[in-house]
Amino acid sequence: MKRALLICALLLTACKDEAQDISAVPLTEESVGHYCQMQLLEHDGPKAQVHMKGYPGKPLYFSQVRDAVAYSRLPEQEGVILAIWVNDMGAPGATWTQPGAANWIDAKTAHYVVGSTVEGGMGAPELVPFADLDKAAGFASQNGGAVMSLTAIPDRAVIAPVALPGDGTSDADYSNRLKALSDKIGG
Known part of the structure; x- marks a missing residue:
C-alpha cells in the first residue's frame, strides 16, 4: 500500500512539473534585469522574459531582447527554458520609450528586425520583435536591418x-591589451 501511495505521489509531482505556468508576466516596478539588476521600466526599447523549469511565475527579465536570446544560446546556460516572451513593438500604444508592460508575444513566432540603427535599453544593438510581419518590414525600411525569424x-x-562609438577599440587593440595583461601577470 505504501509503495502504491509513493508511486501516486511521484506521478502527481511529475504532472505538476509539466503543468508549470509559463504565461507572460506583466512588468512592474519590481521587475529587474537578470544581468544589470536595474528596473526594466526605466529602459527604452523592447524587453524579454525567460521562464525556467522549476521557477513558476518568476521569469528572468532582460533589459534587451538581444540579451535574452544570447542567454538562451550560451553554453553555460544549464537550466531548462520553457518559454521566452518578448515585447511586441507593433502592439497598439507601443513606443520605443514605452514598449509596454503586458504586450508579450512568443519569441519563437515573433518577426525580428536585426541590424537596425536603434539601440536597446542598455545601449547595444537590439533585436526588435513584432507579431506582424508587415509591421516588422515597415520598421526595417525606416530604421535599416533585415527581418528574420x-x-x-x-x-x-x-x-x-x-x-x-568613440571607444577606439578594435579586435587588434583588444588582443594586444589582453596579451600585455597576460604577460604582466605571468612575468
Whole structure:
C-alpha cells in the first residue's frame, strides 16, 4: 500500500512539473534585469522574459531582447527554458520609450528586425520583435536591418562584443591589451 501511495505521489509531482505556468508576466516596478539588476521600466526599447523549469511565475527579465536570446544560446546556460516572451513593438500604444508592460508575444513566432540603427535599453544593438510581419518590414525600411525569424538570427548578432562609438577599440587593440595583461601577470 505504501509503495502504491509513493508511486501516486511521484506521478502527481511529475504532472505538476509539466503543468508549470509559463504565461507572460506583466512588468512592474519590481521587475529587474537578470544581468544589470536595474528596473526594466526605466529602459527604452523592447524587453524579454525567460521562464525556467522549476521557477513558476518568476521569469528572468532582460533589459534587451538581444540579451535574452544570447542567454538562451550560451553554453553555460544549464537550466531548462520553457518559454521566452518578448515585447511586441507593433502592439497598439507601443513606443520605443514605452514598449509596454503586458504586450508579450512568443519569441519563437515573433518577426525580428536585426541590424537596425536603434539601440536597446542598455545601449547595444537590439533585436526588435513584432507579431506582424508587415509591421516588422515597415520598421526595417525606416530604421535599416533585415527581418528574420528567431532561428535565423546569427549568433554574432547577439553574442559578439559591442563596439561603442568613440571607444577606439578594435579586435587588434583588444588582443594586444589582453596579451600585455597576460604577460604582466605571468612575468
